[in-house]
Amino acid sequence: MSSKARALCMIPGPVEMAEGVLAANSTPATAHTDPAFAEAFGQVLEGLRTVVGTRDGQPFVIAGSGTLGWDQAAANLIEEGDAVLVLSNGYFGEGLADCMETYGARVTRLRAAPGQRATAAEVAQALAAQAYKAVTVSQVDTSTGVLADVQGVCEAVRAHSPQTLVIVDGVCATAAERLYFDAWGVDVVITASQKALGAPPGVSVVVASQRALDVVAARKTRVPAYYASWARWLPVMRSYEARAPKYFATPCVQAIFALNESLRGILADGIELVFAAHERTAARVRAAVAAWGLKTVAAEPALCSNAMTAVWLPESIAAADLLPRLRARGIVAAGGILAGHAHRYFRLGHMGISATRPNGNVDAMLAAAAAALEECGHQIPSSSTSSSSSSGRASPPRL
Ligand SMILES: Cc1ncc(COP(=O)(O)O)c(C=O)c1O
Known part of the structure; x- marks a missing residue:
C-alpha cells in the first residue's frame, strides 16, 4: 500500500511513527554484539530513565509487548499468597489483576464505575484495613481513557503502608502523562514501545526501583518464570548500558534501534x-x-x-x-x-x-x-464541525 x-x-x-523511526526499524541485519547496537541499546536504557524521572531505577528492555511487563512484575515480585491491591478502572485493570492471580497473588480489586477512578482516599482506607505487598494502578486504562491519580496513590501508600510496592501500568501513559518515578516513590513502571514512546510494537519496557530489586533478592521461593526473570536480564541490561554486549536471549535489534530513534526525538524536545x-x-x-x-x-x-x-x-x-x-x-x-x-x-x-x-x-x-x-445521523449542535474548533461547549483546557 x-x-x-x-x-x-x-x-x-500502535501510533503513527516518525520517518526516522520507520527507517531505523528497517535497517539491515545487525548482530546483537555489534558496537553500534550496544551504543543504541545503552542510549535507550539511559533515555528511559529520563522519560520516567529516575536516577537509579533499573530499566528492563526485552522483546515482547506490554503484557510481558505484567508478567515480569508479577513473576518477580509476587510469591504464593501475597496480598495485592489492584485499582481497576476498566479492562486493563482487570487483566492486571488476572495476571497477578496467575502468579499466586491474593488480589483485592478496588473497582471504579465506568468513567470514574479509584481514589487515593479509598487506597488509604484499604491499606488501613489490611497489609498489602503491592498496589497496582493503570495510569491510563485504555478501555475508558480514565487517568488514574498515581501521585495520590503513591502518597497514600507512603503515608499508610510504606513497605508496600507501587506498580504502575504505564502502557498507555508513559511519555504522554506526567510520572516522576523517584519523586513520587514509584517502584515499578510497565510500558511498551508502541504507544507514546512512538516506536513499533515489540519492545516490553519496565523500570524497577532498587527497592523492588531488593524484594526480588529476598524471595523465599524461586521466580516462577524463565524468560521474564529479572535475575537473568539484570546483567544483560547493566552490560549494554556499559556499551558491552551480553547475551541471555536475542534482543529485538531493529525494534530497539527504532525505539532509540523515537526516544532521541522525545529527549530533544x-x-x-x-x-x-x-x-x-x-x-x-x-x-x-x-x-x-x-x-x-x-x-x-x-x-x-x-x-x-x-x-x-x-x-x-x-x-x-x-x-x-x-x-x-x-x-x-x-x-x-x-x-x-x-x-x-x-x-x-x-x-x-x-x-x-x-x-x-x-x-x-x-x-x-x-x-x-x-x-450516521447525529446532528452536531455547534455551527462548526471543524477539528480545530474550540468554540461551543468545550471544556476548559486542563493545562
Ligand atoms: C493500559 C494497558 N496495559 C496493558 C496493555 C497490554 O499491552 P500489549 O497489548 O502491548 O501487550 C495495554 C494494551 O493496549 C494497555 O493499554
Whole structure:
C-alpha cells in the first residue's frame, strides 16, 4: 500500500511513527554484539530513565509487548499468597489483576464505575484495613481513557503502608502523562514501545526501583518464570548500558534501534514539553467532543487522559456503524472494549508525534469523526464541525 493511500492509525496504540523511526526499524541485519547496537541499546536504557524521572531505577528492555511487563512484575515480585491491591478502572485493570492471580497473588480489586477512578482516599482506607505487598494502578486504562491519580496513590501508600510496592501500568501513559518515578516513590513502571514512546510494537519496557530489586533478592521461593526473570536480564541490561554486549536471549535489534530513534526525538524536545504538547492536544480533542454534543467516557476533565479519549456515542449509533465511516475517510479509530458497553463508545488515540508534531493528524482525525457522526445521523449542535474548533461547549483546557 502506498503511504498516500494508507489510513492514519489513530487508535490508542500502535501510533503513527516518525520517518526516522520507520527507517531505523528497517535497517539491515545487525548482530546483537555489534558496537553500534550496544551504543543504541545503552542510549535507550539511559533515555528511559529520563522519560520516567529516575536516577537509579533499573530499566528492563526485552522483546515482547506490554503484557510481558505484567508478567515480569508479577513473576518477580509476587510469591504464593501475597496480598495485592489492584485499582481497576476498566479492562486493563482487570487483566492486571488476572495476571497477578496467575502468579499466586491474593488480589483485592478496588473497582471504579465506568468513567470514574479509584481514589487515593479509598487506597488509604484499604491499606488501613489490611497489609498489602503491592498496589497496582493503570495510569491510563485504555478501555475508558480514565487517568488514574498515581501521585495520590503513591502518597497514600507512603503515608499508610510504606513497605508496600507501587506498580504502575504505564502502557498507555508513559511519555504522554506526567510520572516522576523517584519523586513520587514509584517502584515499578510497565510500558511498551508502541504507544507514546512512538516506536513499533515489540519492545516490553519496565523500570524497577532498587527497592523492588531488593524484594526480588529476598524471595523465599524461586521466580516462577524463565524468560521474564529479572535475575537473568539484570546483567544483560547493566552490560549494554556499559556499551558491552551480553547475551541471555536475542534482543529485538531493529525494534530497539527504532525505539532509540523515537526516544532521541522525545529527549530533544524535552520530556516536560512533550507532556505539555500531549495536554494541549488532549484539550483540543475534548473541545471537539464537546462541540459535537457528546461526552467523554471519563466523567470529568480532571479524569481525562492526555494520551487518548473515549467518547460515548448517541444511543442511535453503535461503534460498528461509525468506525467504517471513519476508515472510509482515512482514519483508523478503535471501538469500545469495556465489558457490557463496548458498542456504546469509540476511542481516539492522540499520542506520540500526532500530539507533538504539526502534522495535521489530529485535525484530520477530528474532521473525519465529525463527518462520520453526521453521516450516521447525529446532528452536531455547534455551527462548526471543524477539528480545530474550540468554540461551543468545550471544556476548559486542563493545562
Ligand atoms: C493500559 C494497558 N496495559 C496493558 C496493555 C497490554 O499491552 P500489549 O497489548 O502491548 O501487550 C495495554 C494494551 O493496549 C494497555 O493499554
